[in-house]
Amino acid sequence: MLNITELNTTDSDFWTKLQDLLAWESVSDDAVFNTVNGILKDVRKRGDAAVVEYTNRFDRMSVGSMTELEIPLARLQAALENITPEHRAALEQAAARLKSYAEHQLLNSWSYTEADGTLLGQQVTALDRVGLYVPGGKAAYPSSVLMNAVPAKVAGVPELIMVVPTPDGEVNELVLAAAAISNVDRVFAIGGAQAVAALAYGTATVPQVDKVVGPGNIYVATAKRMVYGTVGIDMIAGPSEILVVCDGKTNPDWIAMDLFSQAEHDEDAQSILVCPDATFIEQVKASINRLVEEMPRKEIISTSLRNRGVLIHVQTMDEAVKVANYIAPEHLELSVANPREMATQIRHAGAIFMGRYTAEAVGDYCAGPNHVLPTSRTARFSSPLGVYDFQKRSSLIDCSAEGASTLGKIASILARGEGLIAHARSAEYRIKD
Numbered sequence: 052m053l054n055i056t057e058l059n060t061t062d063s064d065f066w067t068k069l070q071d072l073l074a075w076e077s078v079s080d081d082a083v084f085n086t087v088n089g090i091l092k093d094v095r096k097r098g099d100a101a102v103v104e105y106t107n108r109f110d111r112m113s114v115g116s117m118t119e120l121e122i123p124l125a126r127l128q129a130a131l132e133n134i135t136p137e138h139r140a141a142l143e144q145a146a147a148r149l150k151s152y153a154e155h156q157l158l159n160s161w162s163y164t165e166a167d168g169t170l171l172g173q174q175v176t177a178l179d180r181v182g183l184y185v186p187g188g189k190a191a192y193p194s195s196v197l198m199n200a201v202p203a204k205v206a207g208v209p210e211l212i213m214v215v216p217t218p219d220g221e222v223n224e225l226v227l228a229a230a231a232i233s234n235v236d237r238v239f240a241i242g243g244a245q246a247v248a249a250l251a252y253g254t255a256t257v258p259q260v261d262k263v264v265g266p267g268n269i270y271v272a273t274a275k276r277m278v279y280g281t282v283g284i285d286m287i288a289g290p291s292e293i294l295v296v297c298d299g300k301t302n303p304d305w306i307a308m309d310l311f312s313q314a315e316h317d318e319d320a321q322s323i324l325v326c327p328d329a330t331f332i333e334q335v336k337a338s339i340n341r342l343v344e345e346m347p348r349k350e351i352i353s354t355s356l357r358n359r360g361v362l363i364h365v366q367t368m369d370e371a372v373k374v375a376n377y378i379a380p381e382h383l384e385l386s387v388a389n390p391r392e393m394a395t396q397i398r399h400a401g402a403i404f405m406g407r408y409t410a411e412a413v414g415d416y417c418a419g420p421n422h423v424l425p426t427s428r429t430a431r432f433s434s435p436l437g438v439y440d441f442q443k444r445s446s447l448i449d450c451s452a453e454g455a456s457t458l459g460k461i462a463s464i465l466a467r468g469e470g471l472i473a474h475a476r477s478a479e480y481r482i483k484d
């Protein structure tokens with residue numbers, strides 16, 4: 052019998068208990084921080100040698116040099132040619148759907164001209180070189196190759212450097228085939244904090260990138276957090292999460308399996324059910340206990356549900372919405388009669404899956420939206436990985452002589468108000484007599 056935390060919004064300490072279960076600190080502690088900090092510093096100092104050592108240690112490999120960890124493009128192409136036609140078709144279909152969706156996100160440059168001839172606008176450009184983190188510790192993620200690379204390509208990033216751990220030296224053929232389909236430029240069989248560090252700081256072999264994107268476990272998420280500023284990052288896309296809001300009228304087996312679908316990623320993953328019907332919560336518990344026995348990843352699912360899972364009894368559906376908005380989950384399933392109406396009340400979620408027929412799992416692979424999503428309540432201020440993450444904006448200002456004179460007068464007054472006389476005089480030179 053799995054012991055999953057149960058909370059009721061009528062409990063006097065409900066919000067405190069919920070906060071504790073959601074906290075970043077519940078999956079990360081000083082030990083993780085110190086380990087990652089040490090790895091980042093060491094890779095920065097010793098480059099390839101440190102990356103090789105950490106890879107041998109954490110991924111149980113025995114390579115002698117970094118060059119052994121680069122996977123040649125010909126090897127990716129060979130994988131694409133050797134996988135089954137079903138696998139190839141599924142990867143290509145998923146890639147095509149992601150591309151169609153991503154094309155809607157493309158930002159374009161814009162400008163307008165004022166009456167005196169002054170032009171103002173915004174010029175959008177793609178990043179030069181991006182690092183794609185593809186997880187690979189406890190499962191292989193060909194889908195994450197596509198999710199990272201497709202929007203980058205749509206944005207027009209010229210150079211994509213992919214990293215993926217290959218524990219025990221086992222390379223996943225679908226991951227390589229997905230990399231071939233996505234036209235990534237270089238692939239290194241490295242993972243964890245050492246891979247993030249190699250991308251962020253560059254080594255003799257791994258080129259330094261401008262931004263590191265992609266999901267990963269707590270070590271990867273912590274490393275991305277810490278290299279931010281040296282490079283850009285997309286978001287904190289850490290251990291997976293699902294929150295299911297159910298009105299009690301969906302098949303409880305479906306809900307149990309939806310909760311498992313994220314719990315099976317990682318012991319640190321988090322699955323939450325929010326429901327106003329106490330009897331239904333009991334039915335889902337029964338389904339969980341029966342179905343978990345059939346799961347190949349039973350141990351990971353059980354640990355995740357036991358340590359981080361929560362079954363929340365709310366009093367009303369309005370309260371369910373309030374709880375969901377507070378949690379700001381990576382994935383929110385609205386398994387209710389009126390999902391589209393309820394979705395209008397959702398303000399914080401990485402992705403919203405509407406209706407009893409929309410399993411979160413289709414979003415993980417092929418619906419079209421990206422599966423790289425903010426976790427640990429960061430959906431309050433972060434968005435799904437998208438084309439916009441691979442683009443940046445420069446402001447454009449082109450003053451006409453008349454515009455320079457008009458704006459120069461305003462700037463002069465404000466600059467003198469700030470006591471910045473060079474600013475004032477620079478603007479004043481352009482004021483017409």
Ligand SMILES: NC(=O)c1ccc[n+]([C@@H]2O[C@H](COP(=O)([O-])OP(=O)(O)OC[C@H]3O[C@@H](n4cnc5c(N)ncnc54)[C@H](O)[C@@H]3O)[C@@H](O)[C@H]2O)c1
Nearest residue numbers: 186187188189216242243266267268290291316317423424
């Ligand atoms: N939020 C998202 O968008 C999203 C999408 C897909 C997957 N995920 C998550 O990505 C994660 C994938 O995790 P994973 O472990 O399978 O692969 P991973 O590639 O993220 O992590 C594996 C690496 O972690 C490092 N590591 C493991 N134990 C360590 C230790 N004790 N000390 C130092 N480093 C250590 C190793 O370097 C190893 O190569 C899961 O948590 C999954 O839920 C999130």
Ligand SMILES: N[C@H](CO)Cc1c[nH]c[nH+]1
Nearest residue numbers: 192194195291292415422
């Ligand atoms: N659920 C993950 C995002 O949290 C994505 C994924 C990939 N493969 C299966 N699932």
Ligand SMILES: [Zn+2]
Nearest residue numbers: 291312313415
């Ligand atoms: Zn998943």
